[in-house]
Amino acid sequence: MxxxxxxxxxxxxxxxxxxxxxxxxxxxxxxxxxxxxxxxxxxxxxxxxxxxxxxxxxxxxxxxxxxxxxxxxxxxxxxxxxxxxxxxxxxxxxxxxxxxxxxxxxETGEAERIAVDWTAKGGSGGTSLESHLQTQRAAVKMLHDRILLLVKYVADVVAGDATKDHATLRALSALIASLPASESTEFREEFDTEYEDVQLTAYLATLTKSANLLNDLVDKHVVLTSSRDDRPSMGVRRRGMMGRPTDFDRFH
The missing domain is CATH 3.40.140.10 (Cytidine Deaminase, domain 2)
Structure with missing residues (x-):
């Protein structure tokens, strides 16, 4: 123990x-x-x-x-x-x-190096899009955490729970003043345009994937139906042998 x-x-x-x-x-x-x-x-x-x-x-x-x-x-x-x-x-x-x-x-083997390379390139897609998006998400999350920390510090200063640091407060004031006004008309129009472009890109990607799946299904259906049409049926052979259609031929 x-x-x-x-x-x-x-x-x-x-x-x-x-x-x-x-x-x-x-x-x-x-x-x-x-x-x-x-x-x-x-x-x-x-x-x-x-x-x-x-x-x-x-x-x-x-x-x-x-x-x-x-x-x-x-x-x-x-x-x-x-x-x-x-x-x-x-x-x-x-x-x-x-x-x-x-x-x-x-020490790594060939299979491990292939797996690591496959993961680094974003999986089966063969691109680094997934890793790029994960990096951006981590950066945004870090920025969000830092903003929450600054907001908590200002709230504690206002409540008297933290020591007032004039240099830090001046730096925060200058940072806020340098930010663009998020409620201006130009900002909203540019934001809406970029948001619509992103949504359109996502819809086009989904549409392209669905079209590819549909094309594969159509190709498989054509191959299957053509192979059935080219194969002679048992009823045709029986008519050639017996001279008249049987019940089996009528059924088929």
Whole structure:
């Protein structure tokens, strides 16, 4: 049990390990991962619970924050993660468990590179439109969050809950004064024009896709009907053999 009471579900871990061994018998348990800024005493306590499955399990720490991602890039790594291995440190005649950073390299196969390239180009469409739109959405969301932060700061200043910073308020006033008037006639006309162009483009894309699906359906129908018309029927052969139509021929 860890110092904060965190306990690894051993039954679930054993069950999941056995399931993986059935599918991938050549793989072995080598460590575990977590999301944190750096290893702490809590991770050491949790790490000891994985030792029955590996003599020296590794700890992979995912660092999603931009600060640690930047430090990882400066140290030559391209991914915001670090690997650690446990070791004993003797200090003041006392031993304790600590983590030391372990070097690693990322190896990819041909299939993984194809999948990454396919994802980077926007999926099955073969374009980067989806990634471009996601980038724009992230930028708009960030701008929205910053605006909410500024609005909250001004509201707190008015309510007396925040310290009044004249330089910041002057900068906000200058920024607001530099923005175009959103209620002017020219702005509304230009906005409506761009909005209608975007909607028209979306409708044209949907119409083009529907037309392509309809063309494919028509082509398949033509191929199917032509193959049926070219195939001789059993009734014609029977009339040639017997000299007169039968009930089977009338039915067909």
């Amino acid at each position: 860890a110092e904060d009471g965190a306990v690894v579900d051993q039954d679930f871990l054993i069950t999941r390990r056995d399931q993986y061994k059935q599918v991938f018998p050549s793989l072995e348990f080598i460590g575990w991962y977590t999301v944190a800024e750096r290893p702490t005493a809590r991770h050491i306590a949790l790490h000891e619970q994985f030792t029955p499955y590996s003599s020296t399990p590794l700890l992979l720490v995912l660092q999603p924050s931009t600060v640690f991602a930047a430090s990882a890039d400066s140290s030559g790594q391209s991914l915001p993660l670090k690997a650690y291995e446990p070791t004993l440190e003797i200090r003041d005649r006392k031993s304790r468990s600590v983590f030391i950073e372990a070097p690693y390299s990322v």
